[in-house]
Amino acid sequence: GQNIDQPTEMTATEGAIVQINCTYQTSGFNGLFWYQQHAGEAPTFLSYNVLDGLEEKGRFSSFLSRSKGYSYLLLKELQMKDSASYLCAPSSGGSYIPTFGRGTSLIVHP
Amino acid sequence: DAGVTQSPTHLIKTRGQQVTLRCSPKSGHDTVSWYQQALGQGPQFIFQYYEEEERQRGNFPDRFSGHQFPNYSSELNVNALLLGDSALYLCASSFQTGGNNQPQHFGDGTRLSIL
Numbered sequence: 443g444q445n446i447d448q449p450t451e452m453t454a455t456e457g458a459i460v461q462i463n464c465t466y467q468t469s470g471f472n473g474l475f476w477y478q479q480h481a482g483e484a485p486t487f488l489s490y491n492v493l494d495g496l497e498e499k500g501r502f503s504s505f506l507s508r509s510k511g512y513s514y515l516l517l518k519e520l521q522m523k524d525s526a527s528y529l530c531a532p533s534s535g536g537s538y539i540p541t542f543g544r545g546t547s548l549i550v551h552p
Numbered sequence: 553d554a555g556v557t558q559s560p561t562h563l564i565k566t567r568g569q570q571v572t573l574r575c576s577p578k579s580g581h582d583t584v585s586w587y588q589q590a591l592g593q594g595p596q597f598i599f600q601y602y603e604e605e606e607r608q609r610g611n612f613p614d615r616f617s618g619h620q621f622p623n624y625s626s627e628l629n630v631n632a633l634l635l636g637d638s639a640l641y642l643c644a645s646s647f648q649t650g651g652n653n654q655p656q657h658f659g660d661g662t663r664l665s666i667l
Contacts, residue, residue, distance in 0.1 A: 484658035529594050539608055542594030
């Protein structure tokens with residue numbers, strides 16, 4: 443089964459750093475996706491972690507601990523355009539299909 | 553290079569009717585997945601098609617069915633529509649290379665409203 447937990451909403455100031463946490467309980471786990479979704483738009487791929495550790499990609503970094511069932515997305519130098527929903531999605535099984543949580547709505551204010 | 557395209561963008565139906573949604577995958581992709589996203593929720597996996605066959609299915613009733621064509625495009629059919637079927641329906645495509653995972657690319661979705 444799947445159980446994904448992430449905060450419903452977070453607020454932060456432009457230029458700051460924010461960390462969005464995600465815990466999961468996934469049978470047959472093989473990796474974890476993070477997607478960004480602006481209101482009324484399609485989700486867009488941010489990162490995919492397979493191994494433990496931190497992967498950095500520009501202003502965004504994603505961390506995974508397989509043993510703890512824990513991941514976080516770190517957003518640096520926040521911009522107003524980063525206001526969006528951030529979806530944590532562990533994948534499992536041979537087809538690597540992600541299972542999405544409810545998402546964290548991030549509001550960036552001036 | 554066209555991304556994932558879905559049609560129609562919006563659709564209004566009444567209870568009991570049937571609907572067909574369409575999806576063309578991103579160029580070079582051979583796998584199509586369908587998701588249902590209710591307001592304020594994350595996308596929920598309906599099923600995935602590869603080589604014209606349903607290879608995995610989520611927790612959705614048989615009223616939800618699909619098809620994949622030789623050109624990799626796909627259709628989602630929903631019969632006997634219920635009010636609760638009102639949602640954004642997202643199509644996502646990817647390319648399966650052996651056991652390696654590839655990120656899914658999403659279309660803009662079809663907003664389905666049931667009256």
